Structure formats: structure tokens, C-alpha cells
Amino acid sequence: MRQFMNVLIGQSVLCGLLFLCIFASPVMAEDQPIAFSHKLHADQNQIPCQYCHLYARRSFSSGVPPVSVCVGCHGTNANPVIKPESKEVNTMRDYWDKKEPIPWVKIHDIPDFVRFPHKAHINAPSSRFIDSAGQSCSGENDRSLDCKVHLFKQGGDERCTACHGDLKAMDVVQKVDKDFGMMGWCLECHLQVKGAAERKSAMSTMGGWFRAKEEDEERAKKIQLEDPRGFHSANLTDCFTCHY
């Protein structure tokens, strides 16, 4: 029995180590089914992010482009256009013939109990931030909060950089922030939005509890929670804004 336990323990330590080895290592090009390069497409060939990630401003998920988007430029096996001889592009054309999606490995992922709508972020007006936030960046690899808000305020495809870093410089997609998608990572930016810090201290007293509705209305006016687009903006630090 003891020997059996030792074997079991030995095995789980080994599995644990193996697990660490597999998941602690950065993503390698060969982990993706096709060696697709953002640097080549988005930088050298100047294809806009949202030409491929067309759902970013329209839905919760940005999603990866369907094979039909690749085929639109590269053509099919029967009628290849750009890079007809490329082994990597032919792998894509084979998926098209098989009518199968390309099984890309997902890099940026947060738990399913968190609500993250891309569209709300891509469409948010830059004026939602407090005036002192997002002044500037110091250099290309600046990942300070001030720089991220600065990038976010540029709008358009530049906004992706605020959270995902400079994809145009990447052959292989990597996460640039170690704490990407952690609760504090979300909240430090949300606290730069008008009204969020004031909301944080809301309803902390019994008085606040009983007069909640009136106090909410007064506060909404004072901190411009009433959005120029005519709807009431979400309270960016409330638990139920991000959690179901």
C-alpha cells in the first residue's frame, strides 16, 4: 500500500512538473496550426485590425477571422492567388476544402464568470476618462497605466494596443501584461473613468442604503454618468458590471 502511495505521489509530482513545463513556457509559433504573422499582415501589408477582427466593435467577442477572410485574399486550392506555393497558406486552403475552421490556440482568455464586452470598449468615447488620465507614453514598451489610457484614448485600431500591446511588431501573438485579465488589471483602468472612483464609496453607510435612489440620481448628475449618447453608463466598479 505504502509503495503504491509512493508511486502515486511520484506520479503526481511528475505530472505537476510536466504541467508547469507545458503551461509556463511562452507560446511558440509551432503551437499554432499555421504560422500566421501579425507583423507581416498588419504592419508590412498594412491590413487594418478590424478588417480581420470584424466583430470587435459589434459584439462581445472579437473572434478570429473565419477561413473565408483568408480565402478572400489567398484564394482556394483550385484557384490560389497570393503565395500559391506557400506550404503554410496551403494548409489554410486545405481547411477551406474540408469546410473546417482553423483550430487556433487562444492566447488571451479570462474566466467565463467575467463579462468582457469588446464592443463597449471599442465604441466608448475617449471623453469618458477623467481629464488628467492618459497624458502620454514614454517609449515603445511603456506599459504604465497612464500610457495604456493614452493609447485607449487614440481610438480605432490604436485602442487594441492599450490591452493587447503592439501586435504589429509580433510574428507570434504574446500577452504583454503579466497580469492581463486579472481583476486589478481591469479595475485600475476603470478607476480612470469619470465617476468610477466616486461610485466606489457609494452606499457604504445605512443612510446611503435608505436614500440609495436619491443619492444615485444626485451622484449621476454630478459625475456625468448620464452619457451624451442618451443612456446611463454602467458603474465601472460595481461587481455586477463584470460578474453575472
Ligand code: HEC
Ligand atoms: C487582405 C489580404 C490578406 C488576408 C485577408 C490574409 N492574408 Fe495572408 N498574406 C497576405 C499578403 C499580401 C501576404 C504576403 C505575401 C508576400 O510576402 O508576397 C500574406 C502572407 C501570408 C503568409 C506567409 C506565406 C509565406 O509562406 O511566406 C501566411 C502563412 C498567410 N498569409 C496566412 C494567412 C491566413 C491564415 C489568413 C487568414 C486568417 C490570411 N493570411 C489572410 C494577404 C492577406
Ligand code: HEC
Ligand atoms: C489578416 C488577418 C488579421 C489581421 C489584419 C489582424 N489579425 Fe489578429 N489574428 C488573426 C488570426 C488568424 C489570429 C489567430 C492566430 C494567432 O493567434 O496568431 C489572430 C489573433 C489575434 C489576437 C490573439 C487572440 C487570442 O487568442 O488571444 C489578438 C489580440 C489580435 N489578433 C489582435 C489584432 C490586432 C490588434 C490587429 C491589428 C494591429 C490584428 N489582430 C490584425 C488575424 C488577423
Ligand code: HEC
Ligand atoms: C479594454 C481591453 C481590451 C481592448 C481595448 C481590446 N481587447 Fe481584445 N481582449 C481583451 C480581453 C480581456 C480578452 C479576453 C476575452 C475573453 O476571454 O472572454 C480579449 C480577447 C481578444 C481576442 C481573442 C478572441 C476573443 O474575442 O476572445 C482577440 C482576437 C482580440 N481580443 C482582439 C482585439 C482587437 C482587434 C481589438 C481592437 C479593435 C481589441 N481586442 C481590443 C481586452 C481588450
Ligand code: HEC
Ligand atoms: C484600458 C482601459 C480598460 C481596461 C483595461 C478595461 N476596461 Fe472595461 N471599460 C473601459 C471603459 C472606458 C469603459 C466605459 C465604456 C462607456 O461607458 O462607454 C468600460 C466599460 C466596461 C463595461 C461596461 C460595458 C457596458 O455595458 O456599458 C464592462 C462590463 C467592462 N468594461 C468590463 C471589463 C473587464 C471585465 C475588464 C478586464 C478583463 C475591463 N473591462 C478592462 C476601459 C477599460
Ligand code: HEC
Ligand atoms: C472591471 C471588472 C470587474 C469588477 C467591477 C469586479 N470584478 Fe471580480 N473579477 C474580475 C476578473 C477579470 C476576474 C478574474 C480574475 C482571474 O482570472 O483570476 C475576477 C475574479 C473575481 C473573483 C474570483 C477570484 C478567484 O481567485 O477566483 C471574485 C470572488 C470576485 N472577482 C469578486 C468581485 C467582487 C465582490 C466585486 C465587487 C466589489 C468584483 N469582483 C468586481 C473583474 C471584475
